[in-house]
Amino acid sequence: MYDYFEIQAKIGITKHIGGLEATRKLLKWCKVDNLDYVLVVGSGNGVSAIKIHEMTGCTVVGIDLSEDMVLMAREKLKSSETGVEFIVGNAENLEFDNNTFDVVISESVTVFTDKTKSIPEYHRVLKDGGFLGLNEVTWISNPSHEIDEYCRSVMGLMAETEDVWLSLLMEAGFKNINSSVNRMSQWKQMRGDFELQSMDFFKIWGRFFNLYFHETEYRKSANRLAWEAIHIPKGFNHYYGYGLYVGQK
Ligand SMILES: C[S@@+](CC[C@H](N)C(=O)[O-])C[C@H]1O[C@@H](n2cnc3c(N)ncnc32)[C@H](O)[C@@H]1O
Numbered sequence: 001m002y003d004y005f006e007i008q009a010k011i012g013i014t015k016h017i018g019g020l021e022a023t024r025k026l027l028k029w030c031k032v033d034n035l036d037y038v039l040v041v042g043s044g045n046g047v048s049a050i051k052i053h054e055m056t057g058c059t060v061v062g063i064d065l066s067e068d069m070v071l072m073a074r075e076k077l078k079s080s081e082t083g084v085e086f087i088v089g090n091a092e093n094l095e096f097d098n099n100t101f102d103v104v105i106s107e108s109v110t111v112f113t114d115k116t117k118s119i120p121e122y123h124r125v126l127k128d129g130g131f132l133g134l135n136e137v138t139w140i141s142n143p144s145h146e147i148d149e150y151c152r153s154v155m156g157l158m159a160e161t162e163d164v165w166l167s168l169l170m171e172a173g174f175k176n177i178n179s180s181v182n183r184m185s186q187w188k189q190m191r192g193d194f195e196l197q198s199m200d201f202f203k204i205w206g207r208f209f210n211l212y213f214h215e216t217e218y219r220k221s222a223n224r225l226a227w228e229a230i231h232i233p234k235g236f237n238h239y240y241g242y243g244l245y246v247g248q249k
Contacts, residue, residue: 002221004155009068010218011207012200014044016108017242018135018182019192023048024055026105026133029178029246032056036102039063039125041091041118042109046073046084047196052105053084061101063089076200092117096125107135108242111157119172126249132174138162138181138243146233147240154228162243174247181243 008014016022032038034057040049043062046069053060060083064070073086089095091106091113104122122132137151137159151157160168162181169177197204211218 001224002218004225005066007218007221007225009066009072010211011204012045012072013197013204014047014069015193015196016048016135017137017184017189018107018244019189020048020051020195021188021192022135022182022242022244023052023105023107025180025244026107026135026246027052027056029244030103030105030131030133032058032103032131034058037061037100038103038105039094039096039101041094041104041106041122042112043073043086044069045200046076046086047200048107049073049086050076050084051196058083058103060084062086063091063094065090092121094121094125098124099127100125101130102127103131103133105133108137110134111137111159115158115160115168116171119168123172123174123249128249130249132169132245132247132249134165134169134243134245136160136165136243136245138165138241139239140181140183140241141239143239144233144235147236150233150236154225159240165243165245169245169247174249177245177247179243179245181241183241184237186237 036058038058038060040060040062043049043064046062049060049062062073067088070086070088077084104126110118137157139159139161151159162179212222
């Protein structure tokens with residue numbers, strides 16, 4: 001059986017909560033411009049890292065734990081595209097020197113990591129005065145054990161309340177921290193996903209149907225995921241939101 005990420009990696013899709021609108025806000029809060037050297041942690045299929053480069057002109061390095069994701073992301077680069085590269089790397093142990101980047105952006109990634117390792121790593125690789133922009137799953141209020149457990153076991157993500165995210169940033173040494181917590185709107189999310197993935201929409205669905213009808217293991221894994229999505233615990237959307245967090249080194 002494939003896990004949640006493998007199912008996505010095989011068809012080349014990744015997404016983050018809040019869509020491109022959330023990314024735009026982070027870029028604004030982090031004051032990203034064309035002179036900046038930006039690390040995108042957990043760059044997935046590469047689409048948002050490429051958009052970040054196109055929207056601001058900054059130089060981007062995207063890292064992801066999954067080699068398949070990095071290969072997919074590299075395929076998206078036009079041969080003329082300079083200023084964006086993708087490499088395999090782990091948020092919990094970044095292979096960059098101290099004080100390397102002006103900005104670190106991570107969207108729907110840190111929630112899958114050991115935050116006591118990844119967030120201090122973001123701080124270490126930032127230059128003094130540099131900004132961290134996080135977009136991460138945030139509980140609007142403390143969820144029931146059933147809902148928390150559903151997220152951990154089905155999606156492998158460990159969401160936190162805003163207070164916990166803020167203390168993680170403070171403990172890692174970030175200052176001037178700002179945050180905003182937003183409820184999920186399924187409709188807005190679908191629109192945002194489409195805006196991000198539109199260049200590959202048909203390829204993604206083409207790959208999905210090809211695998212679904214030709215690979216038994218993929219079909220079983222996708223069916224299991226659909227079953228779990230249908231059996232989402234009651235009240236889930238009442239608790240599930242996303243937080244934008246910006247801190248300065
Ligand atoms: C939900 S996707 C989000 C991808 C991307 N940020 C986007 O907006 O499309 C999460 C990504 O985080 C990557 N990931 C998970 N744990 C990681 C880690 N410890 N270090 C780097 N990447 C990681 C996964 O491989 C996956 O591509």
